[in-house]
Amino acid sequence: GDIAVVLGTRPEIIKLAGIITALGDRARVIHTGQHWDDSMAGQFFRDLGIGEPQVRLTSVAGKPRGLQIGLGVAELAEHFAEHPVRCVIVQGDTNSTTIGAQAANYLDVPVVHVEAGLRSFDRNMPEEINRLVVGAIADLHCAATPENAANLYAEGVAEDRVVITGNTVVEATELARAQAHRHLAAMVSDETVSRGYMLATIHRPENTDAPESLERILRDLASSGKPVVFTLHPRTAAAAERFGLTDLLTPFEILTGVGHADFLELAAHADLIVSDSGGVQEEVTVLKKPLLVVRRSTERPESMTAGFSRLVTPELDLAQEIASELRASHDALADTPSPYGRGTASREIAKLAERLALVS
Ligand code: UD1
Ligand code: UDP
Numbered sequence: 372g373d374i375a376v377v378l379g380t381r382p383e384i385i386k387l388a389g390i391i392t393a394l395g396d397r398a399r400v401i402h403t404g405q406h407w408d409d410s411m412a413g414q415f416f417r418d419l420g421i422g423e424p425q426v427r428l429t430s431v432a433g434k435p436r437g438l439q440i441g442l443g444v445a446e447l448a449e450h451f452a453e454h455p456v457r458c459v460i461v462q463g464d465t466n467s468t469t470i471g472a473q474a475a476n477y478l479d480v481p482v483v484h485v486e487a488g489l490r491s492f493d494r495n496m497p498e499e500i501n502r503l504v505v506g507a508i509a510d511l512h513c514a515a516t517p518e519n520a521a522n523l524y525a526e527g528v529a530e531d532r533v534v535i536t537g538n539t540v541v542e543a544t545e546l547a548r549a550q551a552h553r554h555l556a557a558m559v560s561d562e563t564v565s566r567g568y569m570l571a572t573i574h575r576p577e578n579t580d581a582p583e584s585l586e587r588i589l590r591d592l593a594s595s596g597k598p599v600v601f602t603l604h605p606r607t608a609a610a611a612e613r614f615g616l617t618d619l620l621t622p623f624e625i626l627t628g629v630g631h632a633d634f635l636e637l638a639a640h641a642d643l644i645v646s647d648s649g650g651v652q653e654e655v656t657v658l659k660k661p662l663l664v665v666r667r668s669t670e671r672p673e674s675m676t677a678g679f680s681r682l683v684t685p686e687l688d689l690a691q692e693i694a695s696e697l698r699a700s701h702d703a704l705a706d707t708p709s710p711y712g713r714g715t716a717s718r719e720i721a722k723l724a725e726r727l728a729l730v731s
Contacts, residue, residue: 372399372425374728375456375475377447379405379431379467381415382650385631386539387462387485388419389546389717390724397725399456400424403443403467404432408605410628418550418630426450428470436466436497443470444477451478457728460720461505462486462539463649464498464670472505481731483724485716486538487512488519491670497576498649499670511727513720515653515711516673536719537712540650544635544657545714552632555640559624563598569693570641571623574604577667578647582614584685588665589619591689592645597697599623600637643696645689655679656709661701663692673710678703 374397378387391398402424406412416423428450430442447470451459459475461468462485475482484505491499506512512528514520515538523533555564571592578584585607592599601623608627611617629637635658638644644655644662652674655662662680674680683692 372397373455373457374724375399375401375451375459375471375480377401377403377459377461377467377471377474379403379470380465381406381411382648383462383465383467384412384415384419384421385543385650387460388415388421389539389542390460390485390721391421393718393721394724397728399426401426401428401447401450401471403428403447403470404430405439405443405465405467407432408628411605414628414630418632431467431470439466440469440473443467444473447471447474448477451475451480456480457731458483458724460485460724464489464501464505466497466501469501469504472508476508481510481727482508483511483513483720483727484509485513485720486515486519487533488514488521488523489670490522491668493668495577496668502670511723513716513723515716518673534719534723536723537714537716538653539716539720540653541657541709541712542714542717543631544654547632547635548639548658550632552630552636555636558626558629558633558637559598559600563600563624564640566598567642568598568600568624569595569643569645569697570600570602570637571645572602572604572651573645573647573665574606575647575666576606578665579607579610582616585610585614586616586619587685588689589616591693593619593622594690595693595697597642600626600641602626602629602634602637643693645693652680653709653711656707656711659704659707661696661699661704663689663696665689677707677710679707 428446430446460483461471472482512533513536647665652671656679
């Protein structure tokens with residue numbers, strides 16, 4: 372393929388699968404190795420029907436941030452020098468995103484940024500720095516929403532380099548909901564199904580890297596009295612182990628390595644979702660589910676404004692917020708449209724990339 376799609380983490384695979392499918396033979400899928408467990412990478416390639424990556428970088432996995440990005444850019448630039456491409460597509464705000472964008476730009480290859488223009492305005496997040504770097508590099512910015520486009524214009528990006536496409540997560544969610552998945556009863560206990568449950572998933576450094584933060588979240592989740600299904604990210608598993616907090620996980624139904632269709636099945640039947648995930652803030656707008664976002668800030672205000680999610684910052688009492696959210700009615704969500712588009716982004720972005728490749 373002459374159009375490289377560079378990805379490295381779980382959400383990138385989920386959100387780029389539709390573009391890879393639309394590009395067909397033209398796609399050269401390059402996995403950086405940032406996520407290496409089968410449960411964070413391989414299973415998503417299989418389930419989403421995009422085959423295996425054609426190229427795998429070997430220098431990225433398990434390295435600290437500076438080394439990961441530095442070595443990744445070097446290895447990928449070498450690959451592009453030996454095996455040229457006409458265009459590179461990256462998604463989101465991970466270390467893999469910045470690796471792809473930088474390596475392409477240094478070799479004069481045009482860069483398409485999918486999910487461009489998100490800003491949390493919190494420079495303590497590594498993702499915010501990645502967004503700024505990729506935003507400075509990208510030749511074509513595919514913004515999901517008008518708000519995202521406005522962030523780019525405010526930074527001086529020319530209007531003709533921004534296209535509002537919607538977010539590919541909409542079609543990814545719709546597709547996964549139509550796919551085969553495990554039954555609820557095969558994933559969690561009968562009691563959990565009959566009593567109703569909260570679905571929780573946590574992995575941001577701000578929540579996992581200080582023992583007090585992780586402890587507070589786990590205690591507050593347990594205090595609600597409602598069953599909690601907790602899908603465990605490897606970063607969070609490692610943190611709980613390191614801080615001696617694994618006991619606090621025992622009240623929960625812990626699931627690891629949950630695939631996308633299964634995760635959405637759990638989400639679709641939950642009474643409430645509690646998470647610091649980026650993608651989940653978008654997915655709840657398609658599933659029409661309520662979400663509490665456990666974070667200092669969010670780069671996804673659209674989900675909040677539309678009424679699907681609410682930010683619970685560390686100053687707020689999470690246990691209280693959970694209790695009041697469980698009491699509240701969420702009927703209005705069923706008729707609220709998703710602010711992230713109509714599910715046509717993947718096809719549109721693939722066409723835009725093909726056009727850019729033509730002139731490069
Ligand atoms: C990364 C992204 C984050 C994204 C998340 C999606 C950056 C800076 N962060 O965070 O934006 O929301 O992916 O899930 O790019 N680990 C494993 N096996 C794996 C992958 C990770 O054990 O396959 C463990 C390792 O201990 C690793 C830690 O998780 O050090 C963190 O992984 P890393 O990719 O650095 O960050 P994430 O928290 O996954
Ligand atoms: N997800 C999944 N299994 C899980 C947890 C999440 O398939 O156990 C999916 C989820 O539906 C969403 C994506 O992974 O599409 C979000 O990834 P993550 O929260 O790791 O990253 P973020 O979106 O925060 O960057």
